[in-house]
Amino acid sequence: MILQKDIERLSAGSNETFVLNLGPQHPATHGVLRVKLTMDGEFITRAEPVPGYIHRMHEKMGENRTWAQFLPNTSRIDYLSAMAYTHAYVAAVERAAKIEVPARAEYIRVITSELNRVSSHLVWFGAFLLDLGGFTPLLYAFDDREKILDLLEGLTGSRLTYCYYRFGGVCNDIDAGFVEGARAFVTYMRPRLLMYRELVTDNVILRKRLIGIGFIDRDMCRRYGASGAVLRGAGVNYDVRRAEPYSVYPQFNFDIPVFPEGDCMARYLVRMEEIAQSLRIIEQALDGLPEGPFLAKGVPRMMKPPAGDYCFAVEAARGRFVVRVVSEGKDIPYRLRLRTPSFSNLSLFEEASRGMMLPDALALMGSLDLVIPDIDR
Amino acid sequence: MNGPLINVWRGFRSLVSGMRITLQQFFKPNVTVQYPHESIKMPERFRGHIIFVRDPDSGKSLCIACKSCAKACPSECIVVDGVKREGEKKKSVTEFKLDFTKCSLCGSCVEVCPADALRFSKEYNLASPTKGEYVEIDLVRRLEADKP
Numbered sequence: 463m464i465l466q467k468d469i470e471r472l473s474a475g476s477n478e479t480f481v482l483n484l485g486p487q488h489p490a491t492h493g494v495l496r497v498k499l500t501m502d503g504e505f506i507t508r509a510e511p512v513p514g515y516i517h518r519m520h521e522k523m524g525e526n527r528t529w530a531q532f533l534p535n536t537s538r539i540d541y542l543s544a545m546a547y548t549h550a551y552v553a554a555v556e557r558a559a560k561i562e563v564p565a566r567a568e569y570i571r572v573i574t575s576e577l578n579r580v581s582s583h584l585v586w587f588g589a590f591l592l593d594l595g596g597f598t599p600l601l602y603a604f605d606d607r608e609k610i611l612d613l614l615e616g617l618t619g620s621r622l623t624y625c626y627y628r629f630g631g632v633c634n635d636i637d638a639g640f641v642e643g644a645r646a647f648v649t650y651m652r653p654r655l656l657m658y659r660e661l662v663t664d665n666v667i668l669r670k671r672l673i674g675i676g677f678i679d680r681d682m683c684r685r686y687g688a689s690g691a692v693l694r695g696a697g698v699n700y701d702v703r704r705a706e707p708y709s710v711y712p713q714f715n716f717d718i719p720v721f722p723e724g725d726c727m728a729r730y731l732v733r734m735e736e737i738a739q740s741l742r743i744i745e746q747a748l749d750g751l752p753e754g755p756f757l758a759k760g761v762p763r764m765m766k767p768p769a770g771d772y773c774f775a776v777e778a779a780r781g782r783f784v785v786r787v788v789s790e791g792k793d794i795p796y797r798l799r800l801r802t803p804s805f806s807n808l809s810l811f812e813e814a815s816r817g818m819m820l821p822d823a824l825a826l827m828g829s830l831d832l833v834i835p836d837i838d839r
Numbered sequence: 840m841n842g843p844l845i846n847v848w849r850g851f852r853s854l855v856s857g858m859r860i861t862l863q864q865f866f867k868p869n870v871t872v873q874y875p876h877e878s879i880k881m882p883e884r885f886r887g888h889i890i891f892v893r894d895p896d897s898g899k900s901l902c903i904a905c906k907s908c909a910k911a912c913p914s915e916c917i918v919v920d921g922v923k924r925e926g927e928k929k930k931s932v933t934e935f936k937l938d939f940t941k942c943s944l945c946g947s948c949v950e951v952c953p954a955d956a957l958r959f960s961k962e963y964n965l966a967s968p969t970k971g972e973y974v975e976i977d978l979v980r981r982l983e984a985d986k987p
Binding site: 527530531532533534535605608615616617619620623625633634657660664665666667722730 | 853884885913941
């Protein structure tokens, strides 16, 4: 643990700093994020994130194609939780066009979104521990994730960029095989979580690297608009699924894990607990899966939502994702705004990392769970 | 109590539990597929690049060259053309080219097709030393050559 007096002693001793480029091709930044670090020895005096290396103009692309043609884009903003992102977009358009979604479709959406959340958290888990220097857990995590990807591939035909939801429902119905597979996964995953706990969470080295490192308090979260596990790891009980209930989430019993410590360990524990809660939701949704159509009738092939300004927020794996669509009543949107959680979560890095040692700052960055295309979009 | 001995004991305990889990893994089945020698069968709904569905009666394509797919495509990677032959009710396709370098495999074309003339290929070993091979995938020619 770094003491304040150490920092003062070291920074008082010399006024010499140097600039260290972290990224854009650095394994610890998980993509093309560049952080310009001004270092005083091992300590960071200033960290300046430089996003923009994978900017693809998703918002602008939305303005020159039809409503349905934007659907494939939604999976490519945050490729790890594609389902939730598509959900936000289709739900925003459904709100605009006043389309009633059948109950079965909403259940399927919840099941697939939660499976996707588990797979996203497993990637984060593996990659985060890889940042900290532990290679083995990544292999276990990817083994488990593979089971989810196989399930979703059998359902949607794709492993990552699903593009599965449609305006008014989903494009394929789930069959008995999928339900059975999802149930088997839930029963398989529970003992695995206990194993992770024993192997990783209780490990002395991990605890020493995470406890008391990278404090983010609730004030800082408010100032930067952080959401997701970062916010819940700072002791704020905020989850869009509870705060602004959407889809059929109010019908399920689940807890929002909140840890007040605000350090890397708290964020780690929030996500691990979220996996367990997602499994609970999947189980309940599979039990209560109603019969009926999976796609609403009478949805026009060429959408022309009435003029207006519509918003929809979902809880994606990384936090609050909001889609705002402005319609002029035409076949293409007038404006499509995407509020992505990773961007806000990254912006607090500069303040939170000040005075930290470089390896600790990497632990902090890993615990934010950044997806770079989500920052740049 | 937080003496050095306790720390050593805790470290030793987490080392042993980690090693135990690793050792258990030795007796679990192998999950790796030895790829070039064996490969995984693609699921029924796998989205590869599109190909024509053959009409079981005539052996020709079901495509009616209505160009719905070209309009639905978000990446504008489909070019379709067709003619109306004498004595036939519907148009028949003469040209159907897919620019696979632009395609994002979203499946909008398959979904929108009124004649159900398109389906996904199960081919996934798509690599080529030349770019030209995928800039134009000629679906009509592929159907004639009976490629999968």
